[in-house]
Amino acid sequence: MEAFRMFHELGVAPPVNVKFVIEGEEEVGSPNLDKWLADNNGDLGADVAVISDTALAGPDRPSIVIGLRGLVYTEIEVTGPARDLHSGQYGGAVLNPIHALARIVAALHDGDGRITIPGFYDSVRVLSDEERATIASAPFDAAAHARTTGEAGSWGEAGYTVRERLGARPTLDANGIWGGWTGAGAKTVIPSKAFAKISMRLIPNQEPDEIFEKFAAHVRALAPAGVKVEVRLLNQGRACLVDTNLPAMRSARAAYAEVFGVEPVYMLEGGSIPVVASLAEILDVSTVLMGFGLPDDNLHAPDEHYALENYYRGIETAIAFYEHLGGSAG
Amino acid sequence: MEAFRMFHELGVAPPVNVKFVIEGEEEVGSPNLDKWLADNNGDLGADVAVISDTALAGPDRPSIVIGLRGLVYTEIEVTGPARDLHSGQYGGAVLNPIHALARIVAALHDGDGRITIPGFYDSVRVLSDEERATIASAPFDAAAHARTTGEAGSWGEAGYTVRERLGARPTLDANGIWGGWTGAGAKTVIPSKAFAKISMRLIPNQEPDEIFEKFAAHVRALAPAGVKVEVRLLNQGRACLVDTNLPAMRSARAAYAEVFGVEPVYMLEGGSIPVVASLAEILDVSTVLMGFGLPDDNLHAPDEHYALENYYRGIETAIAFYEHLGGSAG
Numbered sequence: 001m002e003a004f005r006m007f008h009e010l011g012v013a014p015p016v017n018v019k020f021v022i023e024g025e026e027e028v029g030s031p032n033l034d035k036w037l038a039d040n041n042g043d044l045g046a047d048v049a050v051i052s053d054t055a056l057a058g059p060d061r062p063s064i065v066i067g068l069r070g071l072v073y074t075e076i077e078v079t080g081p082a083r084d085l086h087s088g089q090y091g092g093a094v095l096n097p098i099h100a101l102a103r104i105v106a107a108l109h110d111g112d113g114r115i116t117i118p119g120f121y122d123s124v125r126v127l128s129d130e131e132r133a134t135i136a137s138a139p140f141d142a143a144a145h146a147r148t149t150g151e152a153g154s155w156g157e158a159g160y161t162v163r164e165r166l167g168a169r170p171t172l173d174a175n176g177i178w179g180g181w182t183g184a185g186a187k188t189v190i191p192s193k194a195f196a197k198i199s200m201r202l203i204p205n206q207e208p209d210e211i212f213e214k215f216a217a218h219v220r221a222l223a224p225a226g227v228k229v230e231v232r233l234l235n236q237g238r239a240c241l242v243d244t245n246l247p248a249m250r251s252a253r254a255a256y257a258e259v260f261g262v263e264p265v266y267m268l269e270g271g272s273i274p275v276v277a278s279l280a281e282i283l284d285v286s287t288v289l290m291g292f293g294l295p296d297d298n299l300h301a302p303d304e305h306y307a308l309e310n311y312y313r314g315i316e317t318a319i320a321f322y323e324h325l326g327g328s329a330g
Numbered sequence: 331m332e333a334f335r336m337f338h339e340l341g342v343a344p345p346v347n348v349k350f351v352i353e354g355e356e357e358v359g360s361p362n363l364d365k366w367l368a369d370n371n372g373d374l375g376a377d378v379a380v381i382s383d384t385a386l387a388g389p390d391r392p393s394i395v396i397g398l399r400g401l402v403y404t405e406i407e408v409t410g411p412a413r414d415l416h417s418g419q420y421g422g423a424v425l426n427p428i429h430a431l432a433r434i435v436a437a438l439h440d441g442d443g444r445i446t447i448p449g450f451y452d453s454v455r456v457l458s459d460e461e462r463a464t465i466a467s468a469p470f471d472a473a474a475h476a477r478t479t480g481e482a483g484s485w486g487e488a489g490y491t492v493r494e495r496l497g498a499r500p501t502l503d504a505n506g507i508w509g510g511w512t513g514a515g516a517k518t519v520i521p522s523k524a525f526a527k528i529s530m531r532l533i534p535n536q537e538p539d540e541i542f543e544k545f546a547a548h549v550r551a552l553a554p555a556g557v558k559v560e561v562r563l564l565n566q567g568r569a570c571l572v573d574t575n576l577p578a579m580r581s582a583r584a585a586y587a588e589v590f591g592v593e594p595v596y597m598l599e600g601g602s603i604p605v606v607a608s609l610a611e612i613l614d615v616s617t618v619l620m621g622f623g624l625p626d627d628n629l630h631a632p633d634e635h636y637a638l639e640n641y642y643r644g645i646e647t648a649i650a651f652y653e654h655l656g657g658s659a660g
Contacts, residue, residue, distance in 0.1 A: 028515055055419075069418060073516040080482040084631035088399060088601025089385075090478075091531050092501030093492050095485030098526075099504055102435035109429065148420075152410040152556045155425035162423045171422030174429055175519050180506035181527055185358055186403040186565040188529055188601075189505050189630050196428075197511055199518055201421050226482045235516040271418025271518075300519050301414035 015326025019046060023275045029073070029235035030274060037282045048248040049279050050321070052314060054269055054291025057139040059310075062256035062264035062317075064249070065289040067167060070202035070239035071272035072212050073175075076101065076219055077230040078194045087188040095226035097194040098179045104222045104229075105174055105196055112158035115172045115200075117218045123205040127168055135163050138267050144296060167268030171201045197234070201270060208236035237274025240287075248288045248325060255320035256290075259313055271299075290314075290321065345656025349376060353605045359403070359565035360604060367612045378578040379609050380651070382644060384599050384621025387469035389640075392586035392594035392647075394579070395619040397497060400532035400569035401602035402542050403505075406431065406549055407560040408524045417518040425556035427524040428509045434552045434559075435504055435526055442488035445502045445530075447548045453535040457498060465493050468597050474626060497598025501531045527564075531600060538566035567604025570617075578618045578655055585650035586620075589643055601629075620644075620651065 007014045021044065025033055037044065057063040080097035081090070110116050127135075140163050146153055156165040165171070179194030181187035202211060216231040223229040242249065244266060256264035269289075276287045292314035298304045337344045351374065355363055367374065387393040410427035411420070440446050457465075470493050476483055486495040495501070509524030511517035532541060546561040553559040572579065574596060586594035599619075606617045622644035628634045 027517070071418070071518070073518070081479045083478070083628065085478065086601065086629040086631065087501075087503045087505055087529060088401070088531055088599075089625070089629060090496070091503045091529075091600060092495040092499055093475075093483060093486045094479045095482040096503050097482070098507050099435060099439065102432040102504070102507070105429060105432035106436040145423075148413070148415065149411045149424045151558075152425040152427070153423060155554075155556045156423045165422040166420070169422055171417075173417045173421045173426050173520055174432070174510065175417055175517060176510035176512045176521075177428050177432070177524065178508045178512040180504065182506045182508040182512075182525075186527065186529070187357070187505060187630065188401075188403070190503055191506075194507065195512075197516065199417060199421075199516070201418055224485075226485045228481075269418070270421060271416065295419070298413065299416040299419060300517065301416065 014322065016322050019044065026274065030278075033275060034278050034282060037278055041283060044283055046283070046285050048246065048325075049285050049287040051273060051276065051287055051289055052291050053273055054289045055293040055295050055297065056291065056310065057265060057267060057295075058141060059294060059307075060260065060262070061139050062260040062262065063139070063267045064252055064256070064264050065269040065291065066242045066244060066266045067204070067268040068240050068273050068276060068289070069167065069170070069270055070206060070208055070277070071199060071235060071237045071274065072202065072208045072215065072233065073197070073199040073235035074212065074215060075232045075234055076104065076196045076198060077232070078104070078223065079192060079228040080226070081190065081192050083192050085190040087190045090190055094190060095224065096190050097227055098191065100224050100227040101177070101179065101194040101196055103224060104219055105177070105198070107222050108172055108198070113156050114158070115170070117214050119214050120170070120211065123207070124170060124203060125205065127164065131168070132164065134266075135168055135268065136161065138163060138265055141295065148296065166270045168203065170203050170206060171270075173199055175199050201272065202239050204239045204241050206239065208238060212236065237272050238277035239272070240276045240280065242289065243286060246286055246288070248286070251321055251324035252288050252290055254324045255317045258320045259317045290317065292317070344652065346652050349374065356604065360608075363605060364608050364612060367608055371613060374613055376613070376615050378576065378655075379615050379617040380648075381603060381606065381617055381619055382621050383603055384619045385623040385625050385627065386621065386640065387595060387597060388471060389624065389637075390590060390592070391469050392590040392592065393469070393597045394582055394586070394594050395599040395621065396572045396574055396596045397534070397598040398570050398603050398606060398619070399497070399500070399600055400536060400538055400607070401529060401565060401567045401604065402532065402538045402545065402563065403527070403529040403565035404542065404545060405562045405564055406434065406526045406528060407562070408434070408553065409522060409558040410556070411520065411522050413522050415520040417520045420520055424520060425554065426520050427557055428521065430554050430557040431507070431509065431524040431526055433554060434549055435507070435528070437552050438502055438528070443486050444488070445500070447502075447544050449544050450500070450541065453537070454500060454533060455535065457494065461498070462494065464596075465498055465598065466491065468493060468595055471625065478626065496600045498533065500533050500536060501600075503529055505529050529565075531602065532569050534569045534571050536569065538568060542566065567602050568607035569602070570606045570610065572619065573616060576616055576618070578616070581651055581654035582618050582620055584654045585647045588650045589647045620647065622647070
């Protein structure tokens with residue numbers, strides 16, 4: 001690795017002032033963040049926020065994420081009989097909550113991969129030809145996508161490209177399901193309860209609260225008679241779009257170009273970083289998403305990793321960004 | 331409790347010879363039992379076998395089970411993407427194995443509670459009016475059934491009574507399902523795999539091997555394109571019917587009547603005791619099912635229990651049975 005130019009070693013003042021907000025609650029729905037931001041609003045004034053939690057388009061293909069999907073994360077609890085029953089003794093004469101849950105989950109998409117929640121797409125804008133062209137021109141490693149997803153990667157909402165499905169359309173996924181005997185071998189039980197975790201990724205204009213209400217009503221409507229259904233909201237966040245005309249976005253572009261030797265591209269990211277919406281709504285501060293991960297870093301999966309090379313390039317890009325932002329760039 | 335008449339204390343020889351076969355493998359599919367029975371065929375000759383693994387119709391309503399359902403217990407493994415994926419990064423562009431599994435499980439019954447496996451009912455006899463009348467006259471505590479099953483107990487195969495569904499018709503139940511994040515809170519993962527345990531209760535004439543093949547083919551046919559499906563057989567056993575004209579059945583009736591003060595009734599039992607078929611096929615020995623449990627003993631569930639009163643009455647009934655069987659009854 002090369003040596004970095006440390007501002008204090010160079011005898012120059014840092015070109016910008018920096019305040020750190022460390023968000024450690026994202027994966028549990030950030031229950032305290034918004035209140036804390038509001039309580040400390042006076043101390044947190046800033047021209048722009050910077051978050052490094054996104055990925056490059058590829059190892060030598062810098063990119064700046066300009067759109068993040070929102071999130072609604074739920075848990076469904078289906079209750080059938082009052083207690084676990086022996087499937088030989090009661091099988092055939094009791095509605096099994098696993099079957100009821102399977103029917104609910106199976107009915108959440110139609111045969112074209114569209115989400116069946118009534119009103120789910122009401123506030124989803126139709127993509128313009130120009131937007132579709134922009135999305136189509138973004139770098140995308142189809143071979144890597146195919147390697148990771150296998151034949152399962154051929155699935156998706158009819159009428160949209162893989163790139164559109166990944167960032168420009170809202171989605172729904174079961175993140176977990178469980179009920180009854182899940183150990184090795186056979187146990188002949190009809191469980192009293194079965195559960196699923198279902199999350200939705202939202203695009204701008206979809207209100208998380210409203211989407212959750214529509215989802216919960218749909219799940220209750222899909223439940224067959226004979227079971228009780230509870231739907232809980234675990235986690236939520238609004239989608240966001242970053243204004244590409246921000247001065248800080250120009251600084252970010254220049255910094256990536258300087259360090260990587262190529263102009264960065266704008267990308268839509270399928271994931272969610274709810275704090276971005278909180279910073280905008282509570283502090284009125286826009287965020288620049290300068291990430292340095294790679295699409296195959298196995299986020300949230302076993303063997304999640306991060307290349308040291310990108311770590312060092314990220315430091316360099318951040319330095320260049322601060323110089324451009326502070327007006328001290330050579 | 332009263333004192334029992336011990337044969338040796340009374341100075342009389344036991345009225346019958348008794349051999350014990352202790353079957354400790356039932357819940358893992360008895361992988362060694364049939365070979366052991368065949369290897370020891372010469373030592374195991376008997377006039378009749380007795381098994382106490384069934385329930386009374388009620389605390390003071392003795393009953394003898396004359397039919398047991400067979401069992402086919404399977405595990406389904408559905409594989410989608412090659413590894414677990416982040417649902418924000420890949421959601422919308424990959425077939426989620428939980429959704430694929432939900433579609434399979436949801437499609438195993440039709441809207442009338444019938445099992446959809448092609449050919450599943452081929453060898454199932456139509457119940458005669460006489461058989462239906464016999465089943466209808468068997469004791470059944472509808473209030474207890476409703477208490478245990480709640481509203482879920484209103485479900486079942488259209489065209490059959492609860493009593494018929496419980497013993498005279500074949501059934502299919504998911505005994506377990508799991509995949510993805512099943513802990514507390516939210517994890518935004520699309521798992522690579524999802525699993526279910528599915529078992530079927532069979533009636534006489536349904537061959538377990540044949541039913542398993544039909545089930546596996548059906549599951550593979552139901553799987554949407556983009557996932558791989560494996561179906562494994564974990565456990566199986568044939569259904570059986572006991573001949574009510576066996577001399578030992580007459581002895582059993584007399585013994586129950588003597589101890590309980592009322593004639594026992596014949597009942598069909600929904601559960602499976604695969605060793606009964608093995609004893610008949612390998613040793614050519616019929617089994618009398620003299621059980622002393624109660625329908626609400628919570629078999630295979632938390633808080634499974636057994637009343638001491640039935641334990642003592644069971645000992646008395648067994649003594650009376652041996653006396654009648656050996657011709658030494660008063």
